[in-house]
Amino acid sequence: MESIRTAEEISTIAFGFMASKALFSALHVGVFDALAKGPMGVDALAKATGIQKRRLTTLLTALVASGLVEKDGSSYSNAPGAQDYLVQDAKAYFGDYLRYQIDRQMFPMMTELVPVLEKGEAAEAPDYEAWMADPNEARLFSESQHSGSLGPGAVLAKMVELEGAKSLLDVGGGTGAFAIMFAKRYPGLATWVLDFANVCEVGKTFVEKAGMSDRVGFIPGNAIESEFPPGQDAILMSYLLGGVPADTIPGLVDKAYASLKPGGMLIVHDFMVEDDRSGPPLAALWALQHMVYTPEGMSLTAGGVRQQILKSGFEEPRIEVLIAGMTKVLIAKKPAA
Template identity: 50%
Template sequence: MMESIVDSMLAQETPAPAGNPIESAEELSSIAFGFMASKALFAGLHVDLFTLLADGPKTAEELAKAAGIPLNRIVTLTTALASVGVVSISDRKLIQNSSAAQNFLAKQSKYDFGDYLRYQIDQQMYPFLLQLNAVMKGDLSDDAIASYQHWMADEEQASVYSESQHAGSLGPGRTLARKVDLAKASTLLDVGGGTGAMTISLCNEYPDLHATIIDFPNVAEIGWRFVSEAGLVDRVRYIPGNAVQAQWPGRQDAILMSYLMSGVPGEAVADLLRKAFDALAPGGKLMVHDFMVEEDRRGPALAALWQLQHMAFTPDAHSLSVGWLTEAGRKIGFAVDDVDNLIPAMTKLVVFAKPS
C-alpha cells in the first residue's frame, strides 16, 4: 500500500483488539456475506466508478452515462457500496466518494492503490480461496495447488501480480527505511524481493547501500524496469531464480525477507533463517516483514485472514507469530534486535542480529 496509507494508519489510535465472540445471526450473516461487499468494491474499481466520482458528486444517471453502464446496474452497485460506506448518497440522490475512496481508489489521487485491489486481490488472491475447502481436507491434487514458482513462470500472471504488488509495497518500504538503521550497511540481500519496491525505498534512504534481489526470472525482468526508473541501475542487481533454492551471496550487511515466510511451507522457515545466518556478515541484520498474529491467536483479523489466504495455495504454510518466529531465530543463533508494527493490525517487522 502506498506511503500515506501506512502513515495514516500509524497516526490513528492503537489498533482495536480482536473482536469479541459474536452472538447474533446478524453478526454471522455479516461475516458470511462479507464476500459480497468486497466484490462490490472490486466491481466499482473495474468500471472506474471512484475515478469518475473524483471530480465531485453525480446522479446515478450521470454516472451511468459516464461509465457506459446501464442505469439499473449503477443504481444497484452504488446502493450496495453506500450500504457499506464506500460511497454516500445524499438526500438529493447525489452519489459521492467517501474520504477513503477519494484518497485511495481514484486514479487521480497521489495515493491510489486501486490497481493493487483491482488486479492482485480480485483477479488472483480471491479465486485462490475457492480452493480452501479442498486444501483443508487434503483433497486438492498436487497439480491444482498453484505453487508460487509455477505461478510466476506464467508471464502474464507474473506481470499482473508483480506490478500491482509493487504499488502495494512502496509505502511499507518507506516505513521500513525509517524504522531500521542501515547507515553502516553497504550490502543488502532482498530474498524474494519481487520488483524491488522495498529495496528501492531502502536505497533511496541510504545512498551508500548496494543491493542484490533474488526472484523469479519473469519478476526480475519487470523489476529491472522499476529499478531503472528509480535511477538505481548502478546500485541494484538481480539474481533470477527461486529465492528459496538459489545460492545466496555471502558477507551481507543486511538481509530482507518481506512477505516470504508466510508463503512457504512451515518447515522451510528454519531453513531460510539458517541460510540468512550463514549469508550475513558478523553484526549483520535480518529484517523479516510479514503477516503475524498475536501469541493468543485471536487476531489481528487482517493478519490472520492473510495467513489463511496463503494456506489456500501453500497448504503447509505456518501461521506466524512473533514469539514462534523469534524463538526459531534464537535457536539458530540470532539475537532479537527489534520487534515493531509495520502496517498496524496487519504486518509486523522482526529485526534479528547476527552476533559480531
C-alpha cells in the same frame, strides 16, 4: 474480537464477499475516479463510466451501504477513505493491487481452500513456484503487488537504521518495491533482489522507471533452493516466511545468518497473528489465503519467528508493528564477533 452472537453477524461474514466484489467492480469501471472530480448524479456518473443507469444504481446502493460512497439527495461522492486510497491520482492509491491481485488472482483461488484443508493440495490452484512460472500470472501478480508495497517499504526503510551499510539482499523481494525504497533512503546502499526469473523481469521495468537500475539488481532464483550471496550487511525477508512451507523456515534463517557479515542485520516483515492466536482478523485471514498455494505453510507469530531467529544465532530481535492489524517486523543483528 468479541464472539459472534447473532444470525446477522454471521450473515455479515458470509456475505462479505459480495461487498468485496462491489469494491473491486467499482474500481474496474472507474466509479471512484469519476467521483474524485466532485459529487455527481447517477446520469452523469453513468455517462462517465459507460455503465447502464439501472445497473449502476444497484452498484452505487451497495457502495453507499458499505460506506465506500456517500449519498446526499440525488448526488454521490467518494467517502474520505475512497478518495484517499481508491482514486488513481491519489498519493496513497492502492486500487490496482486490489482490483488485479486480490480480485483476479487471490479471490478465485480461495475456492480451493476446502480441498487444501481436506487433502493438503488444491484441485486446480498451482503452488507458488508453478504459478510464477507463468509469465502472464507473474506479471499480473507482480505489477499489482508493487503498487501495494511501496508505502510499507518507505515506512520500513525509516524504521531500520542502515547508515554505513553497503549491501542489502532482499530475499523473495518481488519487483523490488522495498529495495527501491531502501535505496532511496540510503544513498550508499546497493540492493539486490532474489526472486523467480519471471518476477525479476517485471521488476527490472519498475526499477528502471524509478531511476534505480544502478542501485537495485536482480538475482533469478528460488529463495529456498538458491544460495545467498555472502558478505551482506543486511538481509530483508518481507512477505516470505509466511508464504513458504513451515519446515523450510529454519533453513532460510540459517542461510541468512551465514550470508551476513558479523554485525549484519536481518529484517523479517510479514503477516503475523498474536502469540495466543486470537487475531487480529486481517493477519489471520491473510495466512489462511496463503495456505491455498502453500498447504504446508502456517500462520506466523512474532514469538515463533523470534525463537527461530535466536536459535539461528542472532541477538535478541526488536519487534515492531508495520501495518496495524496485519504485519510486524523483527529486526535482529548477527553478533559482531
